[in-house]
Amino acid sequence: MILLFNMLLQNVEMADVLRSEGKIYVVVVIFLLILAALFIYLYRIEKKIDRLKNK
Amino acid sequence: MRYIKILCVLLLTFTATAGILFEVPRLPILNETIRVLYFHVPMWFTMIFLLLLSSVNAYRFISTKNIKYDLISYNYAHVGVYFGVLGILTGMVWANYTWGTFWTNDPKLNGSAIGLLIYFGYFILRNSIEDESKKAKVSSVYSVFAFSMLIPLIFILPRLTDSLHPGNGGNPGFNVYDLNSQLRIVFYPAVIGFICLGLWIADVKHKLLKITNKR
DSSP: OOOHHHHHHHHHSSSSSHTTTHHHHHHHHHHHHHHHHHHHHHHHHHHHHHHHHHH | HHHHHHHHHHHHHHHHHHHHOOOOOOOOOOOOOOOOOGGHHHHHHHHHHHHHHHHHHHHHHHHHHHHHHHHHHHHHHHHHHHHHHHHHHHHHHHHHHSSSSSSOOOOHHHHHHHHHHHHHHHHHHHTTSSSSSHHHHHHHHHHHHHHHHHHHIIIIIHHSOSSSSSSSOOOTTTTTTOOOOHHHHHHHHHHHHHHHHHHHHHHHHHHHHHHHOOO
16 A cells, blocks of 8 residues: 555656756756855945945 | 854755755655745745844833834844745745645735735834834834734634645644655755845845934
């Protein structure tokens, strides 16, 4: 019974083809790029405000 | 504050990578969208955390009458509501592909929408009062009540009735995911990472508020 249940679950459609082609890494790289740009932007804004405060 | 920023960068980098690459349970209907758990749910956790800080600072203003705390309270509420709006929008996109519609009259959805509307009311109330000390008093009292309304609206009422939303309708907390340690490995860092991001943005905004308020 448990085996049958597991087999049913294995049939659930996932993005397996995208993964096997290795193209999922493209998504990860793009995601990380956006995230890095956001962090740098936020950091630079903070630095500017700090300079403004010290004036 | 420096450690919070470093933690934020590390944890969110981990979330972005592991959240997409790691194995997730294969569930019907949800399919690959189960990964939304790593990005949609932390939005609400961050909102609740920031609004809690907001109401704590509002309470501190009421008890000390120091205007500094009112400004902190306003600032946290502002950033918190941004995360709440992101939570609603991400939830709507997910709902469209899972339930077939952007919005249903589900208690969880309506509760969170009402909760956000209460906070929109807070900003309108706040900006409509000219006198600084009166503004601080009225909005602090409102803020404390707004947060105590939010908890039943989001956490209690949806659990009393039936709800489509995962983890509701009589189910306590994370029943659906409870057994799954695969999800937890990414979910907890994601929550902490997004909370750190919220604190970081709030810190930057607070510095700016202090400068503009002096002039």
